[in-house]
Amino acid sequence: MSGGSSRRGFFRDLGGAARELRGVDDDGGEESVVPRTVSGLADEELDRYARQLVLPQWSEAAQLALRGSSVLVVGAGALGSPVSLYLAGAGVGRLGVVDCDAVELSNLHRQLLHFTPDVGVPKARSAAAKLGFLNPEVEVVPYDVRLDNGNAAGLLEGHDVVVDCSDSFETRYAVNAACCAARMPLVEGGVSGLAGMIMAVRPGASACYRCAFPSPPPPDSQPTCAQAGVLGPAAGVVGSLQALEALKLLTAFALPLTDAFSQVELMELSFTTVRVARRPDCPDCGLL
Numbered sequence: 001m002s003g004g005s006s007r008r009g010f011f012r013d014l015g016g017a018a019r020e021l022r023g024v025d026d027d028g029g030e031e032s033v034v035p036r037t038v039s040g041l042a043d044e045e046l047d048r049y050a051r052q053l054v055l056p057q058w059s060e061a062a063q064l065a066l067r068g069s070s071v072l073v074v075g076a077g078a079l080g081s082p083v084s085l086y087l088a089g090a091g092v093g094r095l096g097v098v099d100c101d102a103v104e105l106s107n108l109h110r111q112l113l114h115f116t117p118d119v120g121v122p123k124a125r126s127a128a129a130k131l132g133f134l135n136p137e138v139e140v141v142p143y144d145v146r147l148d149n150g151n152a153a154g155l156l157e158g159h160d161v162v163v164d165c166s167d168s169f170e171t172r173y174a175v176n177a178a179c180c181a182a183r184m185p186l187v188e189g190g191v192s193g194l195a196g197m198i199m200a201v202r203p204g205a206s207a208c209y210r211c212a213f214p215s216p217p218p219p220d221s222q223p224t225c226a227q228a229g230v231l232g233p234a235a236g237v238v239g240s241l242q243a244l245e246a247l248k249l250l251t252a253f254a255l256p257l258t259d260a261f262s263q264v265e266l267m268e269l270s271f272t273t274v275r276v277a278r279r280p281d282c283p284d285c286g287l288l
Contacts (some may be wrong), residue, residue: 040064048135049091062251063091067137069250070094070158070243074147074166074175076127077101078230081113081167082239083163083246088131090247094139095131098155099123100146110232132237147171161249163187163242169216169224176201176209180284185249188261189242192228196238199261199276200245204288206258211285235268 040060041049045067052058071092076099103111103118104125111123115127118126124142131140147155147166152174156162162184166174172188179186179201186201188209201208221283241262248256263272280286 045137048137048254052090057253059253062253066247067093067249068093069160070096071246071250072096072156072159072162073165074098074100074162074171075167076111076113076123076233077107077165077167078110078225078235079165079239079242080127082112082236083165083189083243084113084127084131085134086240086243087163087246088135088138088140090243091135092138092250094141094159096141096143096159097124097131098143098145098147098153099127100144106226108277110230110235112232112236130278147174148175148277149177151195153181156182156184159184161185161187161246163189163246165189165239165242169222172209177284179203180208180288183288185256187242187245187256189238191230191235191238192223192225193230193285194234194266195264196234196266197261197263198238198245198257199256200249200256201260202249202256203285207260207278208282208285211279211282212261212274212276214279231266237264237266244283265277 041063041241045063046053049063053060053063069092071094073080073095076084076097080097080099084095084097091202101123103114103121103123105119107114113127113130114123121164122144126143128140128142131138141148143155145151148171162175162179164172164174164186166175176186180203183203186209188199188201190197199209199212245256248254260273260275263274264270278285
């Protein structure tokens, strides 16, 4: 297939086929949930995102929403790597990447944004370089800082969704508080050993991270990654699920995992979903 007109015709034909399969015609009747036209996308975008655009759950509207969106990824390590790669690959217009650490050799088995020559390079800058190679149409802004209660609001400004890939409880609670204050959707995630968790938050409309976990665990009660260990694919699974939840929040192509968190045990490959109710006394979201 060659030429812009043939590509556009191909996708329009697919859209018509999808409508026909669902019993929807162009003259009326039950309307498709998702419009299938592609007039707002450039030819290169049609090529780049072709396998997304043919999904019956996806649409030009979803693709255009991604192109106009901005996501802040907190952490460019084991979870931030797959999250950033999949969001950039999917076509998010702008990615902010926050990480104050430098690449270490022991990172490389699970932090796939970084390569051996990057050892010693700030992770945010290393991540931005790789993401730019993957999708030059995505604006990637590196923030070589540690997110905390003092700078969180400023870092969140201008973004639509935050994906927290940090490995610090202090950072997680700072991110949650800032997202609730800004009413900004959030995807939380964590991984240790062969287990992980994910949770999506719509501040004011769903339970937040602090509703699920009212206070951080006592200091030194939780093993660090260096102590507990982690396999790279475990981080890849959790990070991929975080990216999926972010896409749901950005495009509404499916319902995100709100008012609950999902635990995954990768030794048995089992998932457990735990329902979470909003807490009226939650210091972060109780008054929203």
